[in-house]
Amino acid sequence: MSAIPQQTSQPTWQHRLAERGVDRRLWLLLPATVFVLLLFVYPFLYGLSLSFQPANGGGVLANYDKFFGDAYQRDTVATTLKIALPAALLNVLAAVPIAFRLRGRFRGKRLLTTILVVPITLGTVLTAQGLLNYLGPTGWLNRILLSLHIVDDPIRLTNNYWGVFFSLVITGFPFAFLLVLSYLSGIDPTLERAAATLGASRAQRFRRITLPLLAPGLATTFLLTFVLAFSVFPSAVLVGNPAGSTRVISLAAYQAAYEQYDYSYASAIAMVMGAVELVVVAIVLVWRSRLYTGSTGGKG
Amino acid sequence: MSQKVRTIRATPLGWVIWAVVVFFFVNLAGVVLSVLVSSFGTKWFDTWFPSGFTTQWYGDAWREFTLFHVIVVTLLVSALVVVLSVLVGAPAAYVLARKNFPGKRLVYLTFLLPILMPPITYGIPLATVLYKFGFAGHLSGVVLANLVPSVPFVILTMTPFIEQVDPRIEDAARMLGAGTRSVFLKILAPLLVPGLLASAILVLVRTVGMFELTFLTAGPDSQTLVVALYYSMSAAGIRAQQSVDAMAVIYTAMMLVLLVVALRFVNPTQLVARVKEEPSE
Amino acid sequence: MSGFDQLRLDGVSRRFGTADALAGLDLTIERGEFIALLGPSGCGKSTALNCLAGLLPLTAGAIWQDDQRIDTLPPEKRGFGMVFQNYALFPHLTVRDNIAFGLRMRHLPKDDVRRRTTEAIEMVQLTEHASKLPGQLSGGQQQRVAIARATVLEPSLVLMDEPLSNLDAKLRLEMRTEIRRLHQSLGLTTVYVTHDQEEALSMADRLVVMRQGKVQQLGTPEEVHTKPSTWHVADFMGYRNLLPLKISQLNGDQVTVDLGGTPVRGSAQGAVGLGDDVIAAVRPEDIKLSDEGVKGLVEVVEYQGRERAVEVVLDDEVRLHVRTEQRVDAGEQVALTVTPGRLLVYPS
Numbered sequence: 001m002s003a004i005p006q007q008t009s010q011p012t013w014q015h016r017l018a019e020r021g022v023d024r025r026l027w028l029l030l031p032a033t034v035f036v037l038l039l040f041v042y043p044f045l046y047g048l049s050l051s052f053q054p055a056n057g058g059g060v061l062a063n064y065d066k067f068f069g070d071a072y073q074r075d076t077v078a079t080t081l082k083i084a085l086p087a088a089l090l091n092v093l094a095a096v097p098i099a100f101r102l103r104g105r106f107r108g109k110r111l112l113t114t115i116l117v118v119p120i121t122l123g124t125v126l127t128a129q130g131l132l133n134y135l136g137p138t139g140w141l142n143r144i145l146l147s148l149h150i151v152d153d154p155i156r157l158t159n160n161y162w163g164v165f166f167s168l169v170i171t172g173f174p175f176a177f178l179l180v181l182s183y184l185s186g187i188d189p190t191l192e193r194a195a196a197t198l199g200a201s202r203a204q205r206f207r208r209i210t211l212p213l214l215a216p217g218l219a220t221t222f223l224l225t226f227v228l229a230f231s232v233f234p235s236a237v238l239v240g241n242p243a244g245s246t247r248v249i250s251l252a253a254y255q256a257a258y259e260q261y262d263y264s265y266a267s268a269i270a271m272v273m274g275a276v277e278l279v280v281v282a283i284v285l286v287w288r289s290r291l292y293t294g295s296t297g298g299k300g
Numbered sequence: 301m302s303q304k305v306r307t308i309r310a311t312p313l314g315w316v317i318w319a320v321v322v323f324f325f326v327n328l329a330g331v332v333l334s335v336l337v338s339s340f341g342t343k344w345f346d347t348w349f350p351s352g353f354t355t356q357w358y359g360d361a362w363r364e365f366t367l368f369h370v371i372v373v374t375l376l377v378s379a380l381v382v383v384l385s386v387l388v389g390a391p392a393a394y395v396l397a398r399k400n401f402p403g404k405r406l407v408y409l410t411f412l413l414p415i416l417m418p419p420i421t422y423g424i425p426l427a428t429v430l431y432k433f434g435f436a437g438h439l440s441g442v443v444l445a446n447l448v449p450s451v452p453f454v455i456l457t458m459t460p461f462i463e464q465v466d467p468r469i470e471d472a473a474r475m476l477g478a479g480t481r482s483v484f485l486k487i488l489a490p491l492l493v494p495g496l497l498a499s500a501i502l503v504l505v506r507t508v509g510m511f512e513l514t515f516l517t518a519g520p521d522s523q524t525l526v527v528a529l530y531y532s533m534s535a536a537g538i539r540a541q542q543s544v545d546a547m548a549v550i551y552t553a554m555m556l557v558l559l560v561v562a563l564r565f566v567n568p569t570q571l572v573a574r575v576k577e578e579p580s581e
Numbered sequence: 582m583s584g585f586d587q588l589r590l591d592g593v594s595r596r597f598g599t600a601d602a603l604a605g606l607d608l609t610i611e612r613g614e615f616i617a618l619l620g621p622s623g624c625g626k627s628t629a630l631n632c633l634a635g636l637l638p639l640t641a642g643a644i645w646q647d648d649q650r651i652d653t654l655p656p657e658k659r660g661f662g663m664v665f666q667n668y669a670l671f672p673h674l675t676v677r678d679n680i681a682f683g684l685r686m687r688h689l690p691k692d693d694v695r696r697r698t699t700e701a702i703e704m705v706q707l708t709e710h711a712s713k714l715p716g717q718l719s720g721g722q723q724q725r726v727a728i729a730r731a732t733v734l735e736p737s738l739v740l741m742d743e744p745l746s747n748l749d750a751k752l753r754l755e756m757r758t759e760i761r762r763l764h765q766s767l768g769l770t771t772v773y774v775t776h777d778q779e780e781a782l783s784m785a786d787r788l789v790v791m792r793q794g795k796v797q798q799l800g801t802p803e804e805v806h807t808k809p810s811t812w813h814v815a816d817f818m819g820y821r822n823l824l825p826l827k828i829s830q831l832n833g834d835q836v837t838v839d840l841g842g843t844p845v846r847g848s849a850q851g852a853v854g855l856g857d858d859v860i861a862a863v864r865p866e867d868i869k870l871s872d873e874g875v876k877g878l879v880e881v882v883e884y885q886g887r888e889r890a891v892e893v894v895l896d897d898e899v900r901l902h903v904r905t906e907q908r909v910d911a912g913e914q915v916a917l918t919v920t921p922g923r924l925l926v927y928p929s
Contacts, residue, residue, distance in 0.1 A: 047425025
């Protein structure tokens with residue numbers, strides 16, 4: 001005969017789970033978890049394992065050997081970084097003084113931010129089409145420069161590095177600006193006033209108070225802008241020089257998959273792409289984790 | 301905040317910043333207007349403006365690119381993605397906003413990753429899997445692929461809205477005899493309408509504009525507008541440049557309509573990321 | 582669910598990780614009682630209330646309603662009413678709909694719902710505000726909606742979680758009377774959580790004083806007020822003078838301690854021995870200014886209307902808080918005596 005009445009055994013089991021926060025409401029997490037496992041984690045792992053099974057035989061690492069052994073392919077990593085890093089950096093650095101200047105409330109702020117959202121929603125494809133028209137040899141920009149006698153011949157701004165770069169600035173800068181602006185709005189302005197009463201000049205206030213509080217936000221902004229720029233694909237094809245100076249890694253992956261139908265090789269390139277991106281993300285995150293990331297005193 | 305509405309003072313640095321902003325906007329206008337002007341122009345070669353104006357390109361584009369079909373597909377894909385991602389994402393957002401449980405950080409990170417990764421990176425393996433199971437090339441594959449970044453986005457957007465609802469309000473309802481179903485339908489749903497609207501609109505805008513994933517998974521019958529636009533551009537020379545421009549203008553108009561609708565429910569920053577802007581007192 | 586005769590908490594415990602928020606609470610609540618759970622913040626009183634409500638699962642122990650075990654029931658099945666600290670009114674529902682919510686959840690006939698809601702609205706005098714949203718009401722009005730919403734169901738037990746802490750001082754006094762009046766006229770059984778000792782003393786039939794998840798004392802307001810069981814309870818019940826002293830004489834529970842060089846008599850509250858280090862507790866109002874006694878220098882005087890709060894420094898640097906109606910000024914030399922029997926001596 002059991003000494004413990006059955007009634008108490010069941011609650012104890014529930015108690016122990018309840019203590020750790022496990023209860024029936026966790027079931028609500030199930031659809032999203034199944035979804036992310038099926039459509040994100042599984043394909044990712046599938047791609048990873050596929051990348052180790054080369055279509056044309058060879059060792060486990062044959063695909064990676066092929067990629068890194070071929071300068072034409074290997075250089076796409078550098079090409080991508082050469083476009084994405086400066087573009088992301090420029091977008092964030094340009095956004096800081098402008099957002100600093102335009103924070104707080106003023107007439108037309110809503111209009112300004114609305115106009116800034118336009119290029120983000122239009123996306124890279126439309127921007128590419130506009131850039132081709134606007135920056136082309138007979139486009140308005142070259143016409144203005146020619147008629148003002150700033151240049152003698154039309155400058156080439158499309159179908160090369162600069163076309164892609166401008167496209168990334170046009171879609172990336174508003175993105176960075178809006179993010180930085182909202183981080184800035186989250187910093188309590190009385191902190192700066194307090195610093196002013198303690199004798200800090202305008203520049204000192206920015207350097208000693210605002211910038212340290214803003215820095216983690218800048219790191220996040222840089223990351224998100226970088227991710228956008230890193231996956232540059234349509235603009236690299238449309239306004240860039242997809243066979244040369246703007247042959248980015250996403251293009252290499254796409255060609256392997258949809259022109260050579262070598263999904264194994266394409267997966268390997270996608271994995272390299274993910275790894276390179278995550279390295280940059282990790283570096284920025286490590287740097288960010290060394291910054292003060294607590295409350296910024298605002299309502300953000 | 302007690303800050304008054306102010307205009308920006310004109311210091312030298314202020315002028316420089318204004319100049320940069322104006323320069324950016326002028327070029328942005330140039331980019332958008334050159335497409336618009338070209339789409340209405342008859343012939344435009346090495347002059348400031350086209351030699352004449354016409355609307356014929358719109359008719360051409362409508363017929364040549366079967367735009368009616370493309371727009372129907374775009375709307376259908378977007379509507380399905382919005383509904384499914386809200387249905388899947390909102391309950392998960394609720395749990396993540398309200399509860400602490402073992403492994404929560406891992407779950408959260410897994411939900412975040414699809415937003416942190418470039419779409420092409422997971423898009424290629426995803427498309428491969430979808431082809432393997434026969435989803436890709438059809439509408440269903442496009443919808444599934446677009447759900448990958450949309451569900452996390454709904455979770456990210458909804459979480460702060462749910463956090464704003466005091467959990468004590470749910471407790472109060474339960475103390476008054478409401479079961480889990482009633483708490484969700486009578487209390488949470490009405491209080492979360494703004495959040496649901498915001499996340500739905502944001503997912504809609506993103507899905508209509510999403511190029512990479514749709515591009516990788518769409519078949520000839522399941523292209524959305526932005527992918528059709530890309531194909532018509534990369535096949536330049538075959539079609540008249542102006543009819544591509546006309547199509548771009550149609551796409552722009554559609555996005556702008558969506559944007560105007562979206563901005564009635566959310567502030568511009570939310571379109572970019574999950575950061576709350578200062579409340580407009 | 583109809584009423585009960587007795588509600589018994591049996592070793593009710595709640596742990597968060599490794600911290601015991603509530604360790605083995607035993608308490609029997611009789612029908613019709615008004616019980617106050619009292620203690621500083623973090624003492625476990627709110628945890629106890631949430632466990633009782635079913636909003637927080639127990640990690641050990643059981644709750645019995647007569648002979649039915651209820652701690653495994655979800656909150657909506659227990660049939661208790663609750664008034665929350667921040668009221669937790671449904672912001673999207675009018676006053677009337679807030680109050681009718683529980684009745685509707687029970688699927689009562691429409692006419693019943695309307696009649697009982699109207700009565701409850703009249704009872705808390707909100708008839709003219711019935712169709713407003715909670716956001717349009719003042720704090721006191723919201724409070725009354727919360728009370729009406731919890732009591733309209735005639736629950737077998739009403740739980741109140743610091744319901745007055747968000748009100749200003751004047752309103753707090755009014756609502757105190759109001760809650761006590763409702764408790765009596767509706768024949769409710771009430772468990773009331775507060776950190777305000779005055780509130781607890783004035784409203785409750787019995788007090789449960791808690792500290793660090795454990796019950797320190799359980800008794801009537803008078804017992805707790807005059808005979809705190811430990812110096813922690815004394816501290817919480819307004820014994821502002823807690824003095825680390827040594828026992829110089831011992832005679833049964835009559836002890837003598839040395840205060841500023843003068844022997845003072847007190848009563849032992851627990852096992853103490855000659856020469857022990859003890860803590861002597863005395864309220865400021867139990868120390869009187871007189872012609873002779875403990876000598877000291879007045880350092881700070883706070884004018885408080887009828888009385889003055891005076892801080893006196895004795896020769897050995899010990900500071901005493903004194904309340905007096907007499908007029909004194911800072912810098913004066915004074916002598917102090919303790920009301921006989923009001924110096925309580927605890928083992929430290």
